[in-house]
Amino acid sequence: MEYVILAIAIVVLAVATGVFFLVRGARGAAAPPRPPEAPKAPEAPRGGTAVIEEEEAVAPPTRAPTPEAPPAPPAPPAIEIPPPSAGRLIRLRARLSRSQNALGKTLLILLSRDTLDDDAWDEIEDTLVQADVGVAPARQIVDDLRTKVKVYGTRTPDEVRGLLKDELLAQIGKDWDRSLRTRPHGAQPAVMLVVGVNGTGKTTTCGKLARVLVGDGRTVLLGAADTFRAAAADQLQTWGSRVGAEVVRREEGADPASVAFEAVKKGIEDRVDTVIVDTAGRLHTKTGLMDELGKVKRVVEKQAEVDEVILVLDATTGQNGLRQARVFAEVVNVTGIALTKLDGTAKGGIVIAVQRELGVPVKLVGLGEGPDDLAPFDPEGFVDAILGG
Numbered sequence: 001m002e003y004v005i006l007a008i009a010i011v012v013l014a015v016a017t018g019v020f021f022l023v024r025g026a027r028g029a030a031a032p033p034r035p036p037e038a039p040k041a042p043e044a045p046r047g048g049t050a051v052i053e054e055e056e057a058v059a060p061p062t063r064a065p066t067p068e069a070p071p072a073p074p075a076p077p078a079i080e081i082p083p084p085s086a087g088r089l090i091r092l093r094a095r096l097s098r099s100q101n102a103l104g105k106t107l108l109i110l111l112s113r114d115t116l117d118d119d120a121w122d123e124i125e126d127t128l129v130q131a132d133v134g135v136a137p138a139r140q141i142v143d144d145l146r147t148k149v150k151v152y153g154t155r156t157p158d159e160v161r162g163l164l165k166d167e168l169l170a171q172i173g174k175d176w177d178r179s180l181r182t183r184p185h186g187a188q189p190a191v192m193l194v195v196g197v198n199g200t201g202k203t204t205t206c207g208k209l210a211r212v213l214v215g216d217g218r219t220v221l222l223g224a225a226d227t228f229r230a231a232a233a234d235q236l237q238t239w240g241s242r243v244g245a246e247v248v249r250r251e252e253g254a255d256p257a258s259v260a261f262e263a264v265k266k267g268i269e270d271r272v273d274t275v276i277v278d279t280a281g282r283l284h285t286k287t288g289l290m291d292e293l294g295k296v297k298r299v300v301e302k303q304a305e306v307d308e309v310i311l312v313l314d315a316t317t318g319q320n321g322l323r324q325a326r327v328f329a330e331v332v333n334v335t336g337i338a339l340t341k342l343d344g345t346a347k348g349g350i351v352i353a354v355q356r357e358l359g360v361p362v363k364l365v366g367l368g369e370g371p372d373d374l375a376p377f378d379p380e381g382f383v384d385a386i387l388g389g
């Protein structure tokens, strides 16, 4: 009996011991020893998003703070490829028609009258003079038309249009060489000086001209020799950077001749096709202008021939513009005229007057403020736009 009691006691003790260890083991698996306390996460910056804060809280203690990525460099401006110059006047014809239509219509109506008496011819002459054709050319046109009308006798609308077209073309001149010399010769670039009074659209024309040439496949360098106005150089820089043409410029007030010299020198070194030099056009005194432009030209000619001197004239300024043109022509040997703002005037007759005045052809016409609103001048397209045909 004693053995039985002892055996039961041993079994009870064994069971109790087993239960004790079992319970302890289960507790240990549920709660492992605590790891050493992690250092406090750095405070999130003010305004940081919740996502950033959460990420920082779970970050391993040894992780170094991520350095801020440097800002990406600004993307270089895309280089534009302007359209070629061929056919531009035709494309911009609507602008010309809009501004010059009144002239063409009035002349056609007057010439189509049943009877063309002296009063009618006077009216035709007045219309031409008002369109800035100039007094002498207007008289010449009327005299020629009078003779032809007498010879023809009858006048159908087509005949009238044909007569007027022939006469205007004869006055504008179909045989002038209106091409621009922009091709390099030998190891030298073609050099163009752009001259004219400030405000006529000179700097804009340099920029547009660079686009015309780039559109025609040439490489161009611009010289900002209008150092009188810092904004002119900035303007030129903007035009140049759009088509990938480098600009040589100096500080405001620098010697224009030295800027022109540097521009041509760089043009030779870089082997560009054409260097376009924008010049200052202050007309305070003729001597001052002569000194400045004369010096620019002389200095450029130490390195390269000047192929073109383009005079920029604002078509809306009429007789005043012609007076300015005369002064420039006396100072430099102008080889071509760029007539700007023809889109803003009904006085297209200035083409005839200015060519007659200077004995130099209009080579370019400005027909708007858009970057590609400069066109090589084409007499036939111009007259067709005037007459609406």
Ligand SMILES: Nc1nc2c(ncn2[C@@H]2O[C@H](COP(=O)(O)OP(=O)(O)OP(=O)(O)O)[C@@H](O)[C@H]2O)c(=O)[nH]1
Binding pocket: 197, 198, 199, 200, 201, 202, 203, 204, 205, 226, 229, 232, 281, 340, 341, 342, 343, 344, 365, 366, 367, 368, 369, 373
């Ligand atoms: N409507 C029209 N505006 C033009 C034309 N050509 C130039 N302009 C405008 O005429 C204004 C004067 O042009 P600029 O090129 O700054 O004149 P600028 O002669 O160079 O004057 P400076 O820079 O002071 O020498 C600008 O607002 C041009 O956009 C054109 O053919 N048609």
